[in-house]
Amino acid sequence: xxxxxxxxxxxxxxxxxxxxxxxxxxxxxxxxxxxxxxxxxxxxxxxxxxxxxxxxxxxxxxxxxxxxxxxxxxxxxxxxxxxxxxxxxxxxxxxxxxxxxxxxxxxxxxxxxxxxxxxxxxxxxxxxxxxxxxxxxxxxxxxxxxxxxxxxxxxxxxxxxxxxxxxxxxxxxxxxxxxxxxxxxxxxxxxxxxxxxxxxxxxxxxxxxxxxxxxxxxxxxxxxxxxxxxxxxxxxxxxxxxxxxxxxxxxxxxxxxxxxxxxxxxxxxxxxxxxxxxxxxxxxxxxxxxxxxxxxxxxxxxxxxxxxxxxxxxxxxxxxxxxxxxxxxxxxxxxxxxxxxxxxxxxxxxxxxxxxxxxxxxxxxxxxxxxxxxxxxxxxxxxxxxxxxxxxxxxxxxxxxxxxxxxxxxxxxxxxxxxxxxxxxxxxxxxxxxxxxxxxxxxxxxxxxxxxxxxxxxxxxxxxxxxxxxxxxxxxxxxxxxxxxxxxxxxxxxxxxxxxxxxxxxxxxxxxxxxxxxxxxxxxxxxxxxxxxxxxxxxxxxxxxxxxxxxxxxxxxxxxxxxxxxxxxxxxxxxxxxxxxxxxxxxxxxxx
Numbered sequence: 001x002x003x004x005x006x007x008x009x010x011x012x013x014x015x016x017x018x019x020x021x022x023x024x025x026x027x028x029x030x031x032x033x034x035x036x037x038x039x040x041x042x043x044x045x046x047x048x049x050x051x052x053x054x055x056x057x058x059x060x061x062x063x064x065x066x067x068x069x070x071x072x073x074x075x076x077x078x079x080x081x082x083x084x085x086x087x088x089x090x091x092x093x094x095x096x097x098x099x100x101x102x103x104x105x106x107x108x109x110x111x112x113x114x115x116x117x118x119x120x121x122x123x124x125x126x127x128x129x130x131x132x133x134x135x136x137x138x139x140x141x142x143x144x145x146x147x148x149x150x151x152x153x154x155x156x157x158x159x160x161x162x163x164x165x166x167x168x169x170x171x172x173x174x175x176x177x178x179x180x181x182x183x184x185x186x187x188x189x190x191x192x193x194x195x196x197x198x199x200x201x202x203x204x205x206x207x208x209x210x211x212x213x214x215x216x217x218x219x220x221x222x223x224x225x226x227x228x229x230x231x232x233x234x235x236x237x238x239x240x241x242x243x244x245x246x247x248x249x250x251x252x253x254x255x256x257x258x259x260x261x262x263x264x265x266x267x268x269x270x271x272x273x274x275x276x277x278x279x280x281x282x283x284x285x286x287x288x289x290x291x292x293x294x295x296x297x298x299x300x301x302x303x304x305x306x307x308x309x310x311x312x313x314x315x316x317x318x319x320x321x322x323x324x325x326x327x328x329x330x331x332x333x334x335x336x337x338x339x340x341x342x343x344x345x346x347x348x349x350x351x352x353x354x355x356x357x358x359x360x361x362x363x364x365x366x367x368x369x370x371x372x373x374x375x376x377x378x379x380x381x382x383x384x385x386x387x388x389x390x391x392x393x394x395x396x397x398x399x400x401x402x403x404x405x406x407x408x409x410x411x412x413x414x415x416x417x418x419x420x421x422x423x424x425x426x427x428x429x430x431x432x433x434x435x436x437x438x439x440x441x442x443x444x445x446x447x448x449x450x451x452x453x454x455x456x457x458x459x460x461x462x463x464x465x466x467x468x469x470x471x472x473x474x475x476x477x478x479x480x481x482x483x484x485x486x487x488x489x490x491x492x493x494x495x496x497x498x499x500x501x502x503x504x505x506x507x508x509x510x511x512x513x514x515x516x517x518x519x520x521x522x523x524x525x526x527x528x529x530x531x532x533x534x535x536x537x538x539x540x541x542x543x544x545x546x547x548x549x550x551x552x553x554x555x556x557x558x559x560x561x562x563x564x565x566x567x568x569x570x571x572x573x574x575x576x577x578x579x580x581x582x583x584x585x586x587x588x589x590x591x592x
Contacts, residue, residue: 045094048111053088063092063106071106078108080148091115109148116147120188124178129195132176137166144176149188151178157191160200161222161232200235207236211277213267216284221261229253231265231279238277240265245281247288247321249307256281288321289362298354302366306348314340316350316366323364326352330367333375333408343368375408376449383409383441383451388458393435401427403439403453411451413439420456420463423531463528466496470523470533475540479518480505488513490521490535497533498523504536513537 054070055062061078063071071092078084093111097104123130132146134153141154153176155163176190219231219238228241245256257263265279296302304318313327331343344350352366383389383405391403391411400414418430431437443452470476470492478490478498486502500521505513513519525534 045097048091048093048114050089051092051106053084053086053090056084056086061090061108063090063108065092065094065104065106067097067104069098069104071104073106073108112148116149117186119147120149120151120178121181124181127177129175129177130190131173132190134169134172134174137170142166142169144174144190146176146178146188146190151176151188151190153190153192157189157193160193160196160235161220204235207234211267211270213269215267216264217267218262219265219279221257221259221263224253224257224259226252229257231263233265233277236277238265238267238279240279240281244268244279244283247282247285248317249315249323287362288319289359292319292322292359296354296357298357300354301351301371302354303349303351306344306346306350309340309344309346311339311341314344314350316352318364324352324354324366325364326350326366326368330355330365330369333369333372334404334410369408375406376446379409379446379451380444383444385441385444387441389439389441390436391439391453393431393433393437395433396427398426401431403437405439405451409451411439411441411453413453413455417442417454417456420459420461420531462494463531466494466533467526467528469494470496470498470526472523472526475520475522476535477518478521478535480513480515482515488515492521492533492535498535499533500535500537504538506538508541 049065051063051065051071053061054064057075059075061073061075061084063073065071073092078090084090090108091111092106092108093114095105095107095110099105122128130146132144132151135143135145135150137143138152141152141156142158144151144153155166157179158166158169174192175195176192177194178188179191179194180189181187217233219233221229222232222237223230226242228239229245231238231240240253242250242253245253250256263281264284265281266283267277268280268283269278270276302318302324304316304324306314307317307323308315311328313325313330315323315325317323326340328338328340328343331340332338350368351371352368353370354364355367355370356363356365358364389405391405394402394404394410396402398415400412401418402410402412404410413427415424415427418424418427422430424430437455438458439453439455440457441451442454442457445451476492478492480488480500481491481497482489488500488502488505490498490500492498498521500513502512504524507513507519519537520540521535521537522539523533524536524539525532527533
């Protein structure tokens with residue numbers, strides 16, 4: 001009944017406020033709500049605030065930021081801080097005050113990045129030196145952790161000297177200066193070299209101010225090139241040219257020094273601003289010529305190594321830094337033009353004789369042909385006048401042929417001594433370079449090292465025989481082979497050529513003889529000295545039937561005429577190869 005009565009009384013009469021207040025009046029509830037709100041922090045989204053670690057697990061950290069609910073951060077965001085514990089104060093970034101589940105969303109990693117970006121910009125403006133951790137190597141440099149931001153350290157900014165191995169810096173803490181920030185891409189570039197340069201700049205000023213020519217300093221090999229070595233003198237660079245590395249020959253500076261090597265150098269010169277400093281290394285050592293044995297003199301026999309070859313000669317190092325020149329003319333007794341490469345190679349060890357020695361000028365000339373006997377000393381015994389020898393054609397001149405009898409002994413065959421019969425305009429018409437030919441010694445001049453040779457003297461002079469055959473008035477059959485200066489060149493027996501003047505080419509019918517016509521010709525002039533025969537066809541018919549023949553050219557009667565006629569008939573096209581027949585004919589005619 002009670003329930004029915006309650007129900008019957010109506011819902012509108014029930015005191016709901018008394019039940020909801022749980023014993024508190026509306027005024028009390030309002031007061032307590034205000035007090036509770038006062039205990040909560042006022043936070044805004046997208047800002048960095050501080051919080052306190054209240055709970056730590058293997059996976060999460062619960063952070064109290066004074067808000068009505070705590071935030072949860074993955075423990076992985078605290079990897080850089082393995083000593084994190086409950087009660088520690090950390091920075092967090094408010095991403096969302098309340099998500100769909102009513103949970104506060106915060107991030108420690110984002111907070112670090114946000115504060116780091118602000119900090120790194122402050123550092124760029126102030127020039128403050130900061131410390132970072134080298135994480136790894138990348139293309140062209142290193143990646144450095146600075147305040148939680150990955151910054152780039154270019155290879156050129158690691159040190160003032162070139163770095164060949166970047167890996168030695170990985171895993172180390174180093175000091176840096178922020179040198180560049182790209183706000184759009186949020187890229188940071190740092191430099192360690194800038195710190196070193198600042199320190200070295202002061203040292204550099206002190207070093208430059210005290211530079212003097214002749215001063216000896218310790219330096220470190222910084223770079224090696226083909227032309228020299230760059231030396232770090234403690235912030236100031238100098239160059240040792242390759243010629244100032246050693247008194248001896250140096251093909252490449254790597255033969256003398258190596259990278260990072262410490263050595264003493266002497267200052268040779270510098271410009272007005274002292275920015276270009278010339279250094280020397282060899283100047284700290286005594287000159288090798290000063291240490292050369294005082295007993296070495298002209299005529300002594302020495303041994304050395306060929307270090308440089310040129311067309312004109314070879315440089316031989318007989319002691320470290322002491323060289324002598326063997327001119328190509330002192331390599332062989334031969335007079336032929338040759339190069340030093342024909343006799344030796346770089347690296348060869350050779351023996352030589354000291355020809356000249358100038359210790360003040362530090363010059364020496366050497367010779368190797370002096371170690372061999374001079375072939376001209378007993379030349380008369382080996383090449384007596386009239387002796388025959390085989391020789392090799394070496395070269396031509398307009399006046400003759402130079403031949404080599406042996407190494408160092410050359411002779412000249414004058415153009416007039418090449419052939420009895422053939423008129424030679426240039427020796428190249430008679431022979432070629434490299435040909436072997438037999439020669440006769442005509443004359444020897446040992447003082448001037450000259451030998452006159454002959455080739456035609458190997459045979460009897462055929463013009464002695466021709467004189468008996470082609471006497472003036474004798475008639476011979478010939479063929480016109482060409483015309484020259486209106487005259488005809490006539491081929492006569494035994495390979496002899498005659499000249500027929502134009503007026504003597506007229507035939508009996510009044511026409512002129514032409515090339516390739518074979519006719520009778522009368523000798524009207526014979527000159528043995530100039531080897532000239534002048535003939536005429538016209539004279540053969542102008543003087544009637546009484547035509548002189550070869551038989552009337554010289555005394556000898558009908559027998560001679562018959563002999564000449566027989567030879568003419570059988571050897572119309574003979575050459576000098578028939579000299580034996582000519583010689584026999586001459587003997588026969590002389591006997592008659």
